[in-house]
Amino acid sequence: MWFVGIIFIETNSKKKIANKIYIYEKSKSCIAKIKRLKLPGIIVKRLEEGVKKSDLIILCTPMSEYKNLILKMNKFLLTKTIITDVGSSKLESSKIIKKFLRKDVCWTQSHPIAGSEVSGPEHGKHDIFEKKWCVLIKEKSTKKKHLSMLGNFWRKIGSKVVVMTPEKHDKIFSITSHLPHLIAYNLVKSAQDFEKIQNFDLIKYSAGGLRDFSRIAASNEIMWRDIFFNNKQNISRAIDLFIKNLNSFKKDINSKNNKSILKKLIQTKKVRSKIIKLKQDINKPDFGRN
């Protein structure tokens, strides 16, 4: 499975998840890759070709494209079609969908917690969603039938499904995903600034910790700009909490407050074993990478 542009799925067959897959993609380089890799899917040149034929439409574009695509799709959409997306923040998208989508069609948002710092058709993996969470968004306007069918779709490709409101989603992921990405970008930026100020060649010593952050900071910039902008209130609050805690650490360090710093370092250590226990990460030192 891989995500690029818009994927339309025709689900006639009972045995397979999809009978036909249509792909609408702007990037010529991505289209060339899809063809070269012989990925299953028919590339359509006009949006309506995919929209009219499909039972399930999955938008896999930056969130800043939603409005534009909704306006283009509106006249072709059928009321029975399930429409979803895989964006990483939900409340702002929900507002855009409510404002611009034709009133007689429904959109049920998804957020599969899967993927890595690379993107594009060549980085797809058949088991990318296997045992990974997929959050489905439930609002007042959500159709129970669509939610249930969409849940079945994600479960069939391996996901564990959980349902929540867009408000709760955006709060949780502001801390577990959006802040970590921002912090990683910010740490790498600070290292670059320091390198310039000091005129030291320091990246070659990055194995001491910095390299971990550089992976996340190599993620797609358009995708992350959209996430940061769309979830700005929660992220802003998360930054404030982070800075408050960092200043407290700084105070402990400068005053050599042994008791206070050890309490923090011991407490945070517990989260790793919880994450391993919940099978959210590999149970090997150093991610098993060496």
Added chain:
Amino acid sequence: MWFVGIIFIETNSKKKIANKIYIYEKSKSCIAKIKRLKLPGIIVKRLEEGVKKSDLIILCTPMSEYKNLILKMNKFLLTKTIITDVGSSKLESSKIIKKFLRKDVCWTQSHPIAGSEVSGPEHGKHDIFEKKWCVLIKEKSTKKKHLSMLGNFWRKIGSKVVVMTPEKHDKIFSITSHLPHLIAYNLVKSAQDFEKIQNFDLIKYSAGGLRDFSRIAASNEIMWRDIFFNNKQNISRAIDLFIKNLNSFKKDINSKNNKSILKKLIQTKKVRSKIIKLKQDINKPDFGRN
């Protein structure tokens, strides 16, 4: 190779790196592990047994133990013995060594950039230093002969050796290692605080980014308290730079400053490919962990 307590090396043989290895270890549990794993090394009960017989002494203890150990070792030390350590910050240790070590013996500091979030004899690996940097510290008082012999030792066990002053070392690693660790601890702490305030069960969604930070934040707390305290001035300055940059990111996000944020996100991305090119990390998406 594995580090625990103090390692003394007798280097009579020309063919092997060490003829005999003596280990002085306080922890009964570690001693039991060393015996169970049949690791090469003779456990000595009294410090002087190892000190007197060895050509090379490697302190692999938390840096807060140096003063105490120096005072205990002083009367047994021979002037010809090369003494080193593997501590992660150097200027403060250098001051302690200068103040308490007997004046007719020499200590040449090492810092191998290797290891992971786990510690103890069971986590040793034969190739842990292979192609990893080892920083040797050169000061006015450093004996050229000791520096050269110590460099040969590290190279023989696979390291790439680089020599620098303690001042330069502590500046570089405040950014490439100490700040990343502090930031990781602080992010996990902030997630824990948020979980309490919101009463959300959010750790199970950590695959979105948080889990990466939890690995580093699972590192040994005594070791890291000592590093933070010993390099507090550089770390404090690094925190200030980090917070300044984070506030700038926050401003970009709140004002949706597209140009400014994209410039930052694109610029930071470059560091990852530099790190991969310098072979400081594995060249696979997601550290190859899935």
